[in-house]
Amino acid sequence: MSEIEDSVMIEIKDLKKHFREVNAVDGVSIKIKKGELFSILGPNGAGKTTLVRMLTTVLTPTSGDAIIKGHSILKGKDEIVKIIGVCPQEITIYEVLRAEENVEFVASMHGISRKEAREKAKKLLEKFGIAGRKDWSKNFSGGMQRRLNLAMALVFDPEILFLDEPTAGLDPQARRLVWDFIQDLKKEDITIILMTHDMVEADSLSDRVAILDQGKVIALGTPTELKEKYGSDNVLEVSFFEQDDLEIAKKNLEQISFATNWKEISRKERNILLISFQGGLKILVQILQQGIINNINEVENMKFRQNSLEDVFLNLTGRRLRD
Amino acid sequence: MTLLDNKAIQISIKNLKDKLRHWQFLFFSLLLPIMFTVMFYFMLGNEEDPTGRTGFDYGFSGMIMYAVGIGTMNAAIMFAQDKKSGMLSRLDTMPTGRKNMFLGALISESLYLMLQILIMFIIGYAILGLYFVNPLALFIGFLITVVFGISSVGMGIMIASVSKTVEIANAFSLVVYMVLIFLSGSLMPFESPIVYFLPPYWAKQLFLQLTVMGDGFSDNLYSSSLIGQGAEAIPITLWGGFLIVCAFTIAFTLLGILLFQKKTKF
Numbered sequence: 001m002s003e004i005e006d007s008v009m010i011e012i013k014d015l016k017k018h019f020r021e022v023n024a025v026d027g028v029s030i031k032i033k034k035g036e037l038f039s040i041l042g043p044n045g046a047g048k049t050t051l052v053r054m055l056t057t058v059l060t061p062t063s064g065d066a067i068i069k070g071h072s073i074l075k076g077k078d079e080i081v082k083i084i085g086v087c088p089q090e091i092t093i094y095e096v097l098r099a100e101e102n103v104e105f106v107a108s109m110h111g112i113s114r115k116e117a118r119e120k121a122k123k124l125l126e127k128f129g130i131a132g133r134k135d136w137s138k139n140f141s142g143g144m145q146r147r148l149n150l151a152m153a154l155v156f157d158p159e160i161l162f163l164d165e166p167t168a169g170l171d172p173q174a175r176r177l178v179w180d181f182i183q184d185l186k187k188e189d190i191t192i193i194l195m196t197h198d199m200v201e202a203d204s205l206s207d208r209v210a211i212l213d214q215g216k217v218i219a220l221g222t223p224t225e226l227k228e229k230y231g232s233d234n235v236l237e238v239s240f241f242e243q244d245d246l247e248i249a250k251k252n253l254e255q256i257s258f259a260t261n262w263k264e265i266s267r268k269e270r271n272i273l274l275i276s277f278q279g280g281l282k283i284l285v286q287i288l289q290q291g292i293i294n295n296i297n298e299v300e301n302m303k304f305r306q307n308s309l310e311d312v313f314l315n316l317t318g319r320r321l322r323d
Numbered sequence: 324m325t326l327l328d329n330k331a332i333q334i335s336i337k338n339l340k341d342k343l344r345h346w347q348f349l350f351f352s353l354l355l356p357i358m359f360t361v362m363f364y365f366m367l368g369n370e371e372d373p374t375g376r377t378g379f380d381y382g383f384s385g386m387i388m389y390a391v392g393i394g395t396m397n398a399a400i401m402f403a404q405d406k407k408s409g410m411l412s413r414l415d416t417m418p419t420g421r422k423n424m425f426l427g428a429l430i431s432e433s434l435y436l437m438l439q440i441l442i443m444f445i446i447g448y449a450i451l452g453l454y455f456v457n458p459l460a461l462f463i464g465f466l467i468t469v470v471f472g473i474s475s476v477g478m479g480i481m482i483a484s485v486s487k488t489v490e491i492a493n494a495f496s497l498v499v500y501m502v503l504i505f506l507s508g509s510l511m512p513f514e515s516p517i518v519y520f521l522p523p524y525w526a527k528q529l530f531l532q533l534t535v536m537g538d539g540f541s542d543n544l545y546s547s548s549l550i551g552q553g554a555e556a557i558p559i560t561l562w563g564g565f566l567i568v569c570a571f572t573i574a575f576t577l578l579g580i581l582l583f584q585k586k587t588k589f
Contacts, residue, residue, distance in 0.1 A: 053412070058412050081417055082418050086416040088412070088413055092413045101340070105333060105337050109417040109419045111328075111330075111418065114327060114328055136344070
């Protein structure tokens, strides 16, 4: 076993994977702590799946190494596969097996006895809302299949869980269910590596985020740190029925120290004022308290658009995550 | 932990469930050979030779090899499917081990082909009343067929290794299987040196001479699938033929496993 800090569960050291002329992963180095929910955020083709395939020992790196709980991915595959659960991006289930048969099969591959596997599968499928289905998995909806895909990765209580786009293609309700479940897992001290191109998912779930682009880590930190460092200002959007009210608000803004910038726009015959500021909700409250709407007849609508990881990616690369 | 908790056994149980729940698969592997058997029975079952045996008594051994040879397609499709669906990669992230995957596949395929042979035996011997020398000869014939069936599985794994999609594996294995069955003279008599390079000929000839002709392992094999006019003894005994079947099986299985490993380990 390599000597690593106790709290570090995964240490990725200058990991590279080249496919002919393409550098799919190009010198990634990251340390992931025990119990951390670490997201790797990047657009399609950024190298996320290649990275996870190397970390899960399916793909051999061109160079570099990763140490997972003290075991090298190059030499310690047998030990690593005992502690990792993998939920791949594609739905990989046996279609003519029932949900519990799929989960029990994975459990048996981890050396769990059939009796224990049955109990675990039952509990897990109940939690995911797919218990009691007697038909084959191929008849399930896409959302149910994806939940089954995830349940299969969890049946043996892994210490490290790799989730590759776990909510891709899910409806909002099913997505919320998976997110809640991931948050529950965090409480159980499981180290979770989440690969996603969904900025809301990364932002709301992660302890830390690495932004991957063209095989390289271009930013690393907590979502708040990244947004503060690379993001845009937050924006308060206020729309007025009357142009006069907008003019009063502009005058009021001159007295408000927190607003960094503002501009007037017209959208669908509405008078809108976009107010940019740095900081979170606390600053927003202070802007409101300092009297932005003093002497105003009526406000039609008010929206708060928070600086997101999408802005971070846009500012770093000049592209959107979904481009 | 019991034997049933063993990973290879669990894989084989999963494979068997997978097979038995696909009606297309059941049609091709069980129903089609039965249909051919009944059809050939009505075509050849009335032509008796001086010993009282019908043309179909001689031809049935080839029908059995035809049924079991479908293992080539079964294995090709199964392995290609696991490769393409990502299930193989997923299994690689578990403490399963390729050893257990191959062992599980061999167990399930062997059990399934035993089921195929038993069904063919029931149709042929119990229902259609075909001739056989004695139960012991039939049992030895059964074992030879199982060994040949495993060689078909090995061939299927080889095809899966080089096939990029399930559809290609399906088409490629069908072509290989048909060529093997027809060029080996299993379904129709085919007098050509080519037959000696193909495993179905040896398995079929052993089965035929043991169960219908009543030959022993020290007797010589014949060149023809239908013993009679034009059939000539070749300088290889049934023992020798059995060793050749075993050699094909070992070679195909090992080659299949090695090729699959080479093509799927990155």
